[in-house]
Amino acid sequence: MGCGMGVIKYLLFIFNFIFVLCGLAILIVGVLVQVGKQDYSGRLNDFTENLTIPAVTLIVIGSIIFVVAFLGCCGAIRESHCMIVTFACLLLAILIIQVAISIYVFVSAKNTDFASFKDAYAKELFYKYPNGGEEKDIVDSIQKGLECCGVQEPQDFIKIIGKIPPSCCGDIKDECNQQNVYKRGCAIVLEDLFKSALTVLGGVAVGIAAAELIGIVFALCLANSIKNAERRGYSV
Secondary structure: OOOOOOHHHHHHHHHHHHHHHHHHHHHHHHHHHHHHHHHHHHHHHHHHHHHHHHHHHHHHHHHHHHHHHHHHHHHHOOOOOHHHHHHHHHHHHHHHHHHHHHHHHHHHHHHHHHHHHHHHHHHHHHHHHHHHHHHHOOOOOHHHOOOOOOOOOOOOOHHHOOOOOOOOOOOOOOOOOOOOOOOOOOOHHHHHHHHHHHHHHHHHHHHHHHHHHHHHHHHHHHHHHHHHHHHHHHOO
């Protein structure tokens, strides 16, 4: 191989090392989103289920990437035409899947209906707050964790229990009042949280896909160079 192809060979090896890190990033993001949504999926499944498909798919892709990156490293170092072509094909398949995931999550984020989201939170959790039990615990947990109060505003609690609960003021031990209460409604905060999670998933998939496209180009160039070198060797 010429000097140029030799450079590509080592660039491809370095790319695969970076690819391993990218795979780890995909895996971590998928796991974090999948674990994080469990806190709210019990009662808001109609909305959190939009996170399940992209999160699980990214976890699977992140795991597969380690195998693909190993194949690419071995192919580059050993100058194996077959391994490099196989690597490029697998990388292309992953790229296509990630682009599909990106389109899905961006469309899901855009089409989330706040009115339906608000109604689901209110009916499944908020209006059952006075009864105590699991619903009360979930609402308190959401309000403390996300620093929000009520469905759309803190005054929503005045209508159902006549006062604002302590969870609307975080760790403040004094009486919860208009001065120290969280101002944003939880339905609004939860919707923003799920939209942000979908956007992050889509953005990660697009960013990794761009890097994979570069890897495919390098791999095909190196594979073609190896094939030509083998032909010249056989003709000697």
